[in-house]
Amino acid sequence: MNRRKFIKNSALTGAGLAVGNSLISCEEKASKTNETSATITESNSKANLPLVIATWHVKEATAKAMGILQAGGNALDAVEQGCRIEEANEKGQSVGKGGLPDRDGNVTLDACIMDKHGNCGSVVYLQNITHAVSVARKVMEDTPHVMLAGEGAKQFAISSGFEPEDLLTEASKNAWKKWKVEAKYKPIINIENHDTIGMLAIDKNGDLSGACTTSGLAYKMGGRVGDSPIIGSGLFVDNEIGACVATGLGEEVLKTVGSFLVVELMRQGKSPQQACEEAILRIVNKPNSNFKDFQVGYIAVNKQGETGSYAIHQWFSMTKFQDGVNEQIQSNFYNKV
Numbered sequence: 001m002n003r004r005k006f007i008k009n010s011a012l013t014g015a016g017l018a019v020g021n022s023l024i025s026c027e028e029k030a031s032k033t034n035e036t037s038a039t040i041t042e043s044n045s046k047a048n049l050p051l052v053i054a055t056w057h058v059k060e061a062t063a064k065a066m067g068i069l070q071a072g073g074n075a076l077d078a079v080e081q082g083c084r085i086e087e088a089n090e091k092g093q094s095v096g097k098g099g100l101p102d103r104d105g106n107v108t109l110d111a112c113i114m115d116k117h118g119n120c121g122s123v124v125y126l127q128n129i130t131h132a133v134s135v136a137r138k139v140m141e142d143t144p145h146v147m148l149a150g151e152g153a154k155q156f157a158i159s160s161g162f163e164p165e166d167l168l169t170e171a172s173k174n175a176w177k178k179w180k181v182e183a184k185y186k187p188i189i190n191i192e193n194h195d196t197i198g199m200l201a202i203d204k205n206g207d208l209s210g211a212c213t214t215s216g217l218a219y220k221m222g223g224r225v226g227d228s229p230i231i232g233s234g235l236f237v238d239n240e241i242g243a244c245v246a247t248g249l250g251e252e253v254l255k256t257v258g259s260f261l262v263v264e265l266m267r268q269g270k271s272p273q274q275a276c277e278e279a280i281l282r283i284v285n286k287p288n289s290n291f292k293d294f295q296v297g298y299i300a301v302n303k304q305g306e307t308g309s310y311a312i313h314q315w316f317s318m319t320k321f322q323d324g325v326n327e328q329i330q331s332n333f334y335n336k337v
């Protein structure tokens with residue numbers, strides 16, 4: 001089945017629920033992707049460090065992270081600063097400022113971060129603060145807790161010096177108003193309608209960190225939280241073994257504790273590529289899985305600096321910066337029919 005047909009079929013089932021706007025941007029993204037990307041690869045070579053990988057096409061973000069790593073900075077600073085680039089980018093409608101809102105018009109952000117010691121911080125249902133990833137880091141470093149939610153997270157951010165602001169841009173407001181005309185109850189899921197930024201880095205010392213930030217699914221129910229801020233689902237880092245970060249339909253990642261699973265599979269001896277593939281199989285091989293109607297993608301790196309990525313459907317990509325090359329790499333995928 002070709003890609004256009006896939007989208008059409010998904011929309012017809014009512015579970016794909018793609019609207020015109022998203023499809024147009026997806027088509028644009030896909031053709032852009034074709035022009036600029038490297039071929040599907042699994043890296044097996046003993047890696048030169050440092051390195052950084054991220055979900056989707058985010059070369060500016062990986063460049064920022066690599067700048068920090070090259071200057072001798074640590075992986076934690078690199079992933080935080082890299083993610084902040086996309087959070088501040090109003091054109092990215094699934095992260096930070098300009099993120100698409102929930103069905104009531106509220107932009108609510110989820111983010112988490114994890115360091116080489118296994119420390120982690122997370123914010124869920126955060127409103128009015130652009131740099132959710134930095135609030136998550138503050139939770140990790142300045143509180144005795146791992147996760148803060150909603151109003152408590154916002155008040156903590158403000159008391160830590162973050163400026164509250166309106167995150168709903170004109171573009172996002174207009175897209176939401178358009179969606180409201182037909183307002184389907186289920187969230188819009190399309191195979192490329194995911195822009196969660198997940199970033200993993202290894203610094204010159206060989207230490208790993210990871211971060212993940214998102215506005216979650218567009219037009220989700222008020223109060224919905226996905227996988228991205230949940231340690232073990234959206235992100236997991238084990239400095240002895242490796243790290244993984246997820247994007248796509250968070251509910252499916254949560255049900256399989258995806259990122260932890262990938263890291264545990266690497267612990268058992270699988271390469272990052274093999275581990276990502278097995279984690280995707282856990283989702284698609286479930287009895288009655290409706291995987292044709294949603295996308296999930298994983299990227300992973302092991303302690304040796306080998307990387308991998310895999311998704312249910314075509315057009316998932318990873319950005320990788322290593323050895324002076326900052327490139328977008330198309331991910332291999334399960335659904336080849």
Ligand code: ASP
Pocket residue numbers: 094193194195196214215216217225226227228246247248249250251
């Ligand atoms: N995983 C995110 C969520 O479910 C969405 C995404 O990756 O686009 O909230």
